Amino acid sequence: MKILKFGGTSVANAENIRRCIAIVESKSDSTIVVVSALGGITDLLQHTAILASERDSSYMSSYTTIENRHLEVVRALIPVANQAGVLSNVIRQLNELETLLQGCFYLGELSSKTKDVIFSFGERLSSFIIAEAFKFRAADCVHVPSGQLIKTNNRYGRAVVDFAMTDQLIQDYFAKDKHAIYVMPGFVAESKDGQITTLGRGGSDYTAAIVAAALHAADLEIWTDVSGIFTANPKVVKQARVIEQISFQEAMELSHFGAKVLYPSAIEPILPKKIDMYIKNTFEPNSNGSLVTHASLDDNRIVRGISNVDNIALMTLEGPGMVGVAGISKRLFEVLAKEEINVVFITQASSEHSICFAVTKVDAHRAEAVINDEFAFEIDYGKVRPVQVELGMSIVAIVGNNIKSHQGVSGKMFSALGRNNINICAIAQGASERNISAVILEKDAKKALNVLHEAFFEEVTVQVNLFVMGVGNVGGKFLEQVYNQGDFLREHLKINLRVIGVANSKQMLFNEEGLDTEAIKTLNETGVPMQGYAFLEQIKELNLRNSVFVDNTANQGVAMSYESYLRNSIGIVTCNKIACSSTMEYYRSLKFLSKKYSASFLYETNVGAGLPIIDTIKNLVASGDRVQEIQAVLSGSLNFIFNQYDGSKPFVEVVKQAQAEGYTEPNPYIDLSGVDVKRKLLILARESGYGYEDSDIKVKSFLPERCAEVQNVEQLFEILANEEAHFKALLDMANKKGAKLRVVANFKKGEATVELQAVDGTHPFYQLEGKDNIVLFYTDRYTEQPLLIKGAGAGAEVTASGIFADVIRIANKLN
Known part of the structure; x- marks a missing residue:
């Protein structure tokens, strides 16, 4: 039959x-x-x-x-x-x-x-x-x-x-x-x-x-609209897969914690009779489905599945009058039983000072009333506080018979949740150790399920969700690298990068399943208006695990919003120098928030584009070394300009060429005025452990005084064209000395300067070509011969590669 x-x-x-x-x-x-x-x-x-x-x-x-x-x-x-x-x-x-x-x-x-x-x-x-x-x-x-x-x-x-x-x-x-x-x-x-x-x-x-x-x-077949019991809700966790075999005990736990494909009542009659159950898909009848069996399973899977229950109210009864008093728990749960209120979660501190439990949201108000009525005497005399009710909660649970025989499962669970800023409000683990459950905010349930599924079922591959601000010169190259390297990253590094959102100054576009290159091309036509903190608010609403904000802009407003991203455990990768070169207070705040909320904050491209300059300083300082002096050419754009400017064509034309090839900031005045180099030197000083402010760095401008009055790029180019004699005089002075012009950043003995220098053939900076950067670090260990880093320090391609490398660093930390 x-x-x-x-x-x-x-x-x-x-x-x-x-x-x-x-x-x-x-x-x-x-x-x-x-x-x-x-x-x-x-x-x-x-x-x-x-x-x-x-x-x-x-x-x-x-x-x-x-x-x-x-x-x-x-x-x-x-x-x-x-x-x-x-x-x-x-x-x-x-x-x-x-x-x-x-x-x-x-x-x-x-x-x-x-x-x-x-x-x-x-x-x-x-x-x-x-x-x-x-x-x-x-x-x-x-x-x-x-x-x-x-x-x-x-x-x-x-x-x-x-x-x-x-x-x-x-x-x-x-x-x-x-x-x-x-x-x-x-x-x-x-x-x-x-x-x-x-x-x-x-x-x-x-x-x-x-x-x-x-x-x-012999068995029972349950035909439904899914192909069995999944490792997690497939509507929430796209990577969820069918569990081919599962024990009745595990199935009972999953069904209790919200696995809607199976009800506990369906298991109770057949469990003692050792009748197997098949969960099959009416619409895919040839799929194997899931077998719920009484037979022992011989695989070594620690966690069999992950489930959750939404619409939960967390209730806490506490007070000094509960300590050492017999019968408190009996009275509490007896009064709930009389009201036919089901308790779905219980935990109690060893101090006996409080009992924490959860009921469904629909029962919360009734439970609150009957408990306060039961303990009215104790409440009146301050022995017990009125029951505390927290709505908007969800229970997430990992389930598996083998949890009890493996150490560190709960640590792995809570660590994965913590890295994604998912606050755990209560924890319970039964004596059978077949499940570990935690109460979290309901708004975090989707993220939690994905985080846990990745931790226990997708350990070989980590998914990073990218939100990219700025898709022009550098941003466009970055996205190109992400898509071109996608297959390589998945195959060799077990990293899956997904671009979920993109934005420019006017429009933003999101797709929770990921944006492809064709979709991004339609940003201006299909996007929605980009206003204020709209981009951040959308990222928060999506609330995806392993979220990383990539800032490819030079926008001050964007840079000053980083605190909000970090507070929401959204990692940041940026080539925007404004944040790290603003006030020391803001710089330290970003560092602090990064640690507090386990959100990476990487900005290698702030100095030297794709060169490993900041990372080198971090390693020096971490190893106990101390930077004493820095000599550097930190502007690839200025180096390009002075290498190209030989008097054969006007200075302004060389600047325009540098802008057209993507070496300068959108407004070349930031480069020419020394502001860009100043920011970079300030960042290097701070990374070296010195609490410098912007005012501590002196910039000796090589520009005519009139340039300080410019209002826009067109006006700048007009002044540069009219002041050609000024730049020709600088060039002639250098040529007479057999020297070359370089904008040099110096840091030594508490003094930091940025100025144009004529360096002769004996100087390490003389041979710099094209858009190269060079940095010399003199430290306690590198005293006579400095640590030298040299290479291309400007250009969309190399800057994008530096940003890409920072994203990979974050992914490797998660893996």
Whole structure:
């Protein structure tokens, strides 16, 4: 005897029912088919009944929808010539339903007993229609009213089964009545005195399990709209995969913590009988699905699955009068039990000063009232505080039989959550050590599930979600590198970079599944306005794990928003020098927030584009060395300009060339005035451990005084053109000495300067070519011969590669 249960989605319409019929007909054994109501009908019945009880005449519109759904299915499944008898029966039942609803309307009430009768129509109608569809196909099929076989008490809404009577009735019925196919309504039962009752949440699964247990079936098949039990909710965790085999104990834990494909009630009857359960997909019948088994599993998987429950209220009862007082816990949970309030999570500190527990959100207000009433005396005398209620919570849990035999599982769980700024409000781990659960903010639940899934199921690959501000010169090259290197990173470094959001000064564009190159090209046409903190707010709303903000701009407003990103545990990679060269207070704040919220803050490209200058200083300082002196050419753009300027063409034309090739800042005045070099030297001094401010660095400008008055780039170029004689004089002076012009940054003995110098052929800076940078570090260890770093220090390509390298550093830390 095969026992199959089909859920509401599986029987939602005629097309889906035909799928179910085909699955049943593929079985060679006699088959019992337990069916749910047509998809959505139970909710609609509840909604309609409530409207009627509130004397809202619109209930008739809902009733008409219910009526039409069932009549449409009959007409689609049964040919016209065979419809009369089926339609007559269905219409008779619908008329009975309409009469009950009218009664609710006239009386203005809806009792638990009436609810059960009204809600039962979903399964009673669907099972009759499906049985008739089998009969039309010449199948040896009979419709079995489940109330005749499953007997309960009169606890309406969640009736308790009398298993002794029920098992005997089921065994007797199927022993004497031999057919190929039996169709039964799930969810519906009958009390011993003949009243219709229902079996509560998951009632159809429960019905199938009751029948399977009574008949000692070899297994039970639950057919639904997913291909089994997943490692996590596949709607939330895209990387979730089907668990091919899972123990009953693990399945019970997952179902308790919200795995909606399975209900605990469906496991209880078959667990003692050692009946296996298959979870299969009606829409992919050839998929293996999941096997829930009593047999021991021989794999070494530590964590079998991750689940969560939303809409949780965390409640805390605490006070000095609880310490050492017997019976507090008994009184607390006894009063909740009397109110039929289910406690889904409990933890208590060893100090006995407090008890923390969780209930569903709908029970929170009632629980608060009865607890405060129970402990009114203690509250009045200050021995116990009124119960504290925190709404908007979710429980996340990792489940696995092997958790108990492996050390460090909880540490790995909490570390993964902590790195992503997911605050843990309460923790519980049962004595069986089969699950570890934590209460977190509900807004963080999606991120938490993805973080934990990555930690326990995707350890070889880490996913980094990028949000890129600035997609022009440098930003465009960066994105190009990300997409070009995607396959290499996944294969060799086990890193998966996804560009989730991009923005320019006017528009921003997001896609939680990732943006491809073609989508980014449409930013200006398909994006939404970029205003204020809109980009940050969208990142916060998405709340994705391993989020990294990449700033490719030179915008001050963006730089001054970094604190907000770090406070939300969003890592930052930036080539924007403004943040690290602003006030020392802000610089230190960013460093502090980076550590506090476990959010990386990397800015290697602030100095030297792709050269490892900042990283070198960090390593020197970390190893106990101290920087005493810095000599550097830190502007690749200025070096390019003075290497190109030989008097054959005006200085202004060389500057324009440098701008066109992407070597200068968008406004070349920042480079020419020495502001850019000043910022870089300030950053190097700070990274070396010196608390310098901007005012501590003196800049000796080589520009004519008129340049200080420029308002825009066009005005700058006009002044430079008119002042060609000034620049020609600087060049002639250097040529007479056999020297070359270099803008040099110096830091020594507490003095820091930026100035144009003419260096002769003996100087290390003389041979600098093109856009090269060079830095000489004199330290406690490098006294006579400095540590030298030299290479290309400007250009979109090398700057983008430096940004890309910082992103990879973050990914490697997460891996």
